[in-house]
Ligand SMILES: [Fe+2]
């Protein structure tokens with residue numbers, strides 16, 4: 001092992017210790033073969049010298065040696081994803097047409113046909129859990145109310161499967177997700193699409209949508225759970241929700257399920273006022289104040305299963321390093337262990353490093 005000045009570093013040299021910034025942020029872990037990018041990264045942190053192993057990799061490594069096609073790129077190029085995307089777009093268009101007919105009190109609204117199309121979107125796939133990946137990668141397509149509703153319906157379907165609901169209840173959960181926000185189409189688009197913070201008066205208008213949804217759905221012969229899930233999907237178990245401030249025992253169980261799917265979908269998709277959040281940030285959010293607001297009997301299985309869909313995926317960390325998720329810690333779901341090069345980083349042990357992006 002030898003200590004070496006940054007200006008003398010060369011590609012292929014192997015770090016002999018973890019290199020930290022002055023504020024304790026891990027910049028490059030031990031055992032990593034240096035590349036031009038990593039050396040530039042060390043310079044950017046004003047590091048003066050680092051310890052490296054005596055042996056040096058003889059082949060001249062470039063950053064290209066470390067870049068493989070990301071999972072997201074592979075998924076987006078796959079025939080199954082392209083077929084899903086086409087069907088998704090068709091379903092969103094049909095949903096838009098039908099829900100507008102609903103607002104205009106036109107009798108053409110056919111809830112069963114919309115639901116059958118949504119069920120078909122899932123049932124035609126080989127791996128239903130893969131839908132969660134597809135949804136995340138569909139977010140750059142469209143985030144209007146209609147696409148949001150279809151996404152929430154798909155998430156509710158997968159979620160109900162994780163909760164071992166019967167096939168009939170699973171279909172019911174899907175319908176609850178599909179129609180939960182119908183009342184939103186009554187709200188002026190300039191409020192729904194407003195890029196800035198809503199004024200108290202505008203927020204008051206937005207908060208009418210659960211009751212509006214309930215009233216609209218009540219005109220049709222739909223299961224009570226579908227209407228109640230729409231009415232109560234913004235209620236929270238600690239009484240902090242709206243429109244009535246109901247606590248856990250008064251909230252419909254399908255509304256509890258939709259509430260979780262709805263927040264997860266909204267936070268992982270981009271909005272006019274913010275970028276999409278990484279699913280791991282959303283999981284941290286749920287871990288921090290979720291157990292008071294959402295029913296733990298639903299929330300815990302949801303988080304555990306969502307996190308497991310990311311096992312083996314490639315991620316970028318907030319310290320710039322990239323690696324693969326190789327172990328999910330059941331007591332710290334948002335802090336898995338990442339394999340970076342030939343090193344293992346347990347995020348639970350590293351206070352200031354988080355997953356920034358799934359790549
Ligand atoms: Fe809503």
Ligand SMILES: [Fe+2]
Pocket residue numbers: 148152180181262
């Ligand atoms: Fe929603």
